[in-house]
Every structure is written in C-alpha cells, then in structure tokens.
Amino acid sequence: MADYLLFATERYGLPILQPLADALHARGHGVHALLAAGASGLRLPGPVRAVGVREAVRLRPRAVFSASNEVPTFVSGAKVQLFHGFNVEKRADGRGHFRVRGLFDLYCTQGPATTAPFQALAREQGHFAVTETGWPKLDPLFRDDGGAAAALRAPAAGRPVVMFASTFTERLSAAPHLFDAIAAQVAEGSRYWLLTLHPKCPPELFERYRSLAGANAAFVEPEQLVTAQRAADVLLADTTSVVSEFVVQHKPVVTFRNRAPKPHMIDFDDPAALPAMLARAFAPEPALREAIASYADAIHPYRDGRSSERVIEATEALLQAGLHTLARKPLAARWRALQIRRELGYWGF
Structure with a gap:
C-alpha cells in the first residue's frame, strides 16, 4: 500500500478532504495531512495523521490531493486539484474557477459544466489531465x-x-x-x-x-x-x-x-x-x-456517494500512464512554486 498527502489552506477544505481520506484508508493506504495558513492548527479526524512540511517531503507520497488553489510542488507525487467549491461566477473565468496556475497534474472535475472547459484548456496547454469524478465533499450527501x-x-x-x-x-x-x-x-x-x-x-x-x-x-x-x-x-x-x-x-x-x-x-x-x-x-x-x-x-450528476473512489482511480490511471506523458509546466508556475515554498517555510532542494 502507498502513502498519500492531503493539503488544505483553509478550514473549509477539511470537509472536502475527509471523504477522500476515508476512501484511501478503506483501501489500506497511509493517509497524511499538511494543513497550512487558515487551516493550520486544525485536524482531520479518524485515520489521518497530521504532518509538517518537512515530514511531508520525507514521506514521498504517491499523490498530493489539494482542496486549495495551490499545492506544494516540491513534495513528490502527482498533484491533484479537487477544487474548494463550484463555479458560482464570482469572478471572470480567467481569474476564477477556470484559472490554470500550472501547478497541477490532474484536475478532478465535478460535472459536465466544469469538465468541458477544463478539457478544452488541457488540449490547448497540455501540461495537465482532466477526469470527471464528482466532488468528494458531496459523498456524505448521498450516503448513510x-x-x-x-x-x-x-x-x-x-x-x-x-x-x-x-x-x-x-x-x-x-x-x-x-x-x-x-x-x-x-x-x-x-x-x-x-x-x-x-x-x-x-x-x-x-x-x-x-x-x-x-x-x-x-x-x-x-x-x-x-x-x-x-x-x-x-x-x-x-x-x-x-x-x-x-x-x-x-x-x-x-x-x-x-x-x-x-x-x-x-x-x-x-x-x-x-x-x-x-x-x-x-x-x-x-x-x-x-x-x-x-x-x-x-x-454534479453523481448521486452514488462514490466520487472519492473515482478520484483515487483517476489518479492511479494517470500514474500508471506516467507523468512524463504531460507537457512541461509553464515557466510562470516556477515563480508561484517559489512563493509557496516561502509561505510554507521550506527551502530544501
């Protein structure tokens, strides 16, 4: 079995990550959480083990699942975007839900309304994959x-x-x-x-x-x-x-x-x-x-409460294909990656 890392920077990220943590644990995997900024000092219950940034690096997780707009790119593994909400059109697409920051390898989209625009962006830019999975946060809506x-x-x-x-x-x-x-x-x-x-x-x-x-x-x-x-x-x-x-x-x-x-x-x-x-x-x-x-x-057409399982399967499919199948990340992403290092206080290379 493998180790996986969950990442959040705000308190509202925890209900998004918890169903995924439960699904990973049910499969026998190690589940760890790096909670930063607005989520710092909080905990995910159950099988999740809290780790600091240096331990997250040493962990060498198979994947990092993020309920944030960002992810620590210096941690190993596939970087998976789960989203922290639906597209409610608070901002224009270029600044809002469909902004691509160059940090993620896989976008797990919530439904057709989100999938189609991200697939178009993936075809254009080539440095990330897109799979429609549904949203882990909503799994409890449709389960006992x-x-x-x-x-x-x-x-x-x-x-x-x-x-x-x-x-x-x-x-x-x-x-x-x-x-x-x-x-x-x-x-x-x-x-x-x-x-x-x-x-x-x-x-x-x-x-x-x-x-x-x-x-x-x-x-x-x-x-x-x-x-x-x-x-x-x-x-x-x-x-x-x-x-x-x-x-x-x-x-x-x-x-x-x-x-x-x-x-x-x-x-x-x-x-x-x-x-x-x-x-x-x-x-x-x-x-x-x-x-x-x-x-x-x-x-979000999924009402079976199994979006977390689909996220895991989509991540594994990408890893089996190999991250090398994706194009190189844009140069602009390197600057954001350095900012994330500064925010998390990690400068090891």
Missing part, C-alpha cells in the same frame, strides 16, 4: 450519515427547516443585509433555522448570528455544513457555492442579490420580500423544479 442529519433536524419538531449560508466576499454577502429579516423569521417560529457563515466572515457577524440560536434556530459550524444541507428543506443564501451544493439534492434555493442569477434560483433584492420568497420555495412550481434538476445534472 448514521442519523447525523436527523439529529440536527430533530429540534424542528416537525416544522419545515430553512438553512442560511453566506459568502465572505463583502460585496456579495447577504449576511449583513438579511440579519433583521432572518431574526424576524426566527422569532416568528413557524420554521426552524440552521444558520452558518463562511469561516472568513467578520467575527461580529458570527456573534450576531450565533445570538439567534435557541428554540427556533441553531448555529452550524463549517464542519457540519454537509449534514446541515441534508437536514434542510430550503436554502437561503447569496453567491456562495453552497447554493450549487444544495441544489445537487434537487432542493429549492432562495438567493439574495446573486451575482449571476439562474432559472434554478429564486433571486430577490429587497430584504422585506424574504417571507414571500420562502413561501415560494416551499411550494415550487413545476418550471422551477425542472430548472433545479437540469442545473444539478450539469454541475
């Missing part, structure tokens, strides 16, 4: 979770459940604008609320939303995000990639001032309209249901 979602939903006592999630990007975040409207809905009590924020949101926003927890609401930590999505009936959000994660379940989403609203969203721009938007989401018309299903199939 041991009753975790039911437990999170239990305090609703039969009431409908709304989940609220918000991006940290200030110009796109709904959290500052919708607090009063959400607080009024929580106080009214006809629905139960699961509240969460992106880990990078300001501390004062966390304090405000945590204060709503009680008989009609609970605050959910980032590690419980997928469980909360299973538990909720409807999502209220903005331009966060949680919108796409939630829609994959064929459930309705209400979005506040989404940067690129689509037919599968119920988008609105006036906080006073929140009650009406939620009422529509809980009684979706046939056209909305069709739009939700169509979008879900385009971004």
Whole structure:
C-alpha cells in the first residue's frame, strides 16, 4: 500500500478532504495531512495523521490531493486539484474557477459544466489531465450519515427547516443585509433555522448570528455544513457555492442579490420580500423544479456517494500512464512554486 498527502489552506477544505481520506484508508493506504495558513492548527479526524512540511517531503507520497488553489510542488507525487467549491461566477473565468496556475497534474472535475472547459484548456496547454469524478465533499450527501442529519433536524419538531449560508466576499454577502429579516423569521417560529457563515466572515457577524440560536434556530459550524444541507428543506443564501451544493439534492434555493442569477434560483433584492420568497420555495412550481434538476445534472450528476473512489482511480490511471506523458509546466508556475515554498517555510532542494 502507498502513502498519500492531503493539503488544505483553509478550514473549509477539511470537509472536502475527509471523504477522500476515508476512501484511501478503506483501501489500506497511509493517509497524511499538511494543513497550512487558515487551516493550520486544525485536524482531520479518524485515520489521518497530521504532518509538517518537512515530514511531508520525507514521506514521498504517491499523490498530493489539494482542496486549495495551490499545492506544494516540491513534495513528490502527482498533484491533484479537487477544487474548494463550484463555479458560482464570482469572478471572470480567467481569474476564477477556470484559472490554470500550472501547478497541477490532474484536475478532478465535478460535472459536465466544469469538465468541458477544463478539457478544452488541457488540449490547448497540455501540461495537465482532466477526469470527471464528482466532488468528494458531496459523498456524505448521498450516503448513510448514521442519523447525523436527523439529529440536527430533530429540534424542528416537525416544522419545515430553512438553512442560511453566506459568502465572505463583502460585496456579495447577504449576511449583513438579511440579519433583521432572518431574526424576524426566527422569532416568528413557524420554521426552524440552521444558520452558518463562511469561516472568513467578520467575527461580529458570527456573534450576531450565533445570538439567534435557541428554540427556533441553531448555529452550524463549517464542519457540519454537509449534514446541515441534508437536514434542510430550503436554502437561503447569496453567491456562495453552497447554493450549487444544495441544489445537487434537487432542493429549492432562495438567493439574495446573486451575482449571476439562474432559472434554478429564486433571486430577490429587497430584504422585506424574504417571507414571500420562502413561501415560494416551499411550494415550487413545476418550471422551477425542472430548472433545479437540469442545473444539478450539469454541475454534479453523481448521486452514488462514490466520487472519492473515482478520484483515487483517476489518479492511479494517470500514474500508471506516467507523468512524463504531460507537457512541461509553464515557466510562470516556477515563480508561484517559489512563493509557496516561502509561505510554507521550506527551502530544501
């Protein structure tokens, strides 16, 4: 059996890596994690062993799986991009989801909407491969979770459940604008609320939303995000990639001032309209249901909970073919690789 390294630079990378860690462990492999920057000091539970940067180098892993935009290129093994979210069009393609930095050997894409653009880039540039696998983070959405979602939903006592999630990007975040409207809905009590924020949101926003927890609401930590999505009936959000994660379940989403609203969203721009938007989401018309299903199939058609296994198989197929089959990485990637060395404090060669 082989050793593999997991890499993340933010707390939200941990739920992406955990299902893959479990799948690697189930196959008898050694699973290790290098968590840096915003993920430093955190741990992945279970079979994962935390390592520092020098130990990661000595480990000589067969592959490095990254839930970040970057990866330590000085560690051996295939460098595999898992993505830290869906393409929600926060930025233009050249700066956003489809930006190629020259660091990765394999992109494991989430569905047809992501696969086709990356395949086009791979044909053009030649220094990476692309395989559509689905996203490891969503495996728990479609597997038995041991009753975790039911437990999170239990305090609703039969009431409908709304989940609220918000991006940290200030110009796109709904959290500052919708607090009063959400607080009024929580106080009214006809629905139960699961509240969460992106880990990078300001501390004062966390304090405000945590204060709503009680008989009609609970605050959910980032590690419980997928469980909360299973538990909720409807999502209220903005331009966060949680919108796409939630829609994959064929459930309705209400979005506040989404940067690129689509037919599968119920988008609105006036906080006073929140009650009406939620009422529509809980009684979706046939056209909305069709739009939700169509979008879900385009971004993530896999509902078997086995995306992690497909990632492992795609990585092994590339390694069997040989990394030498890929073109040389672009010169610009060398500068970024040096920056990553500096950030991680490693200068061994």
